[in-house]
Amino acid sequence: MKKMDHSDESILPNFLIVGTQKAGTSSLFDILNQHSQIYLPPVKEVHFFDRDEVFIKGKAFYANYFSEAGKAKAVGEASPSYLFLPEVPGRIRQTLGDDVKIIIILRNPANRALSHYKMLFEMGLETRSLEEVLEDNLQSIRTSLNYDKATSYLDRGMYAFQLENYFRIFPRENIRIYLFEEDFVEMRKNMIHDIQDFLGLDFENVSTYFKSMPYVSPKNKQIDQMLNTAHPLNQFFKHVIPFKKLRIFIKYHFNKINQKLRYKILILAPSEIN
Secondary structure: OOOOOOOOOOOOOOEEEEEOOOOOHHHHHHHHOOOOOEEOOOOOOOOOOOOHHHHOOOHHHHHHHHOOOOOOOEEEEEOOHHHHOOOHHHHHHHHHOOOOEEEEEEOOHHHHHHHHHHHHHHHOOOOOOHHHHHHHHHHHHHHOOOOOOOOOOOHHHOHHHHHHHHHOOOOHHHEEEEEHHHHHHHOHHHHHHHHHHHOOOOOOOOOOOEEEEEEEEEOOHHHHHHHHOOOHHHHHHHHHOOOHHHHHHHHHHHHHHOEEEEEEEEEOOHHHOO
């Protein structure tokens, strides 16, 4: 398998932050982005390896995200779904070779699932109660793992299967695993120092107290006003569709289509980290 070489015509990553979701990957992205020898693309979650319709666009398309990396010693990206989906490790090796460095953060599965649920609920992308969510997810697990990207609350905490997919393909020394509660929260500076060493970088004392907070904003403000205010169109639909539950269902899906996920970065004091 060919090793990635920055002398090639295009630059591709030599490290990836692959997950897990809701375990500080966004904050880690912001922290590492300060290092002078690291290049990370403006888009935090590229989703090249976990989306079929993107992966088929090929290596040249993927390389566009890193065209401004220049002579950066470490080039990477962070997409937390990469850990969860079983087809991803093979695609990574096919594209980047088996010398790529893999960074993984694991979080207590119960806390991870709750944080995942709260995020989607606050965004309006989940309308079920926590009890309904857990019951539905447990029911699906009895049949098979739920690889739905949005609602796999419990499945994403089943780390043994996910890690085995990577251990089977990549050398163990190329995979670095951290624990959210112990390494990222309690020993964050040590963890960042260790990552710099893992990537073969000169040590830099970067700020470590970043937190990326996801939020949604409307793609089209006029559509948002029509859906979520006392707009005449809303009153019209009340007469046309007399069933309230059906109106809520339709409104939910139109809101979802009109929403764009964004991030804001907070700089925290050590005592504020949770």
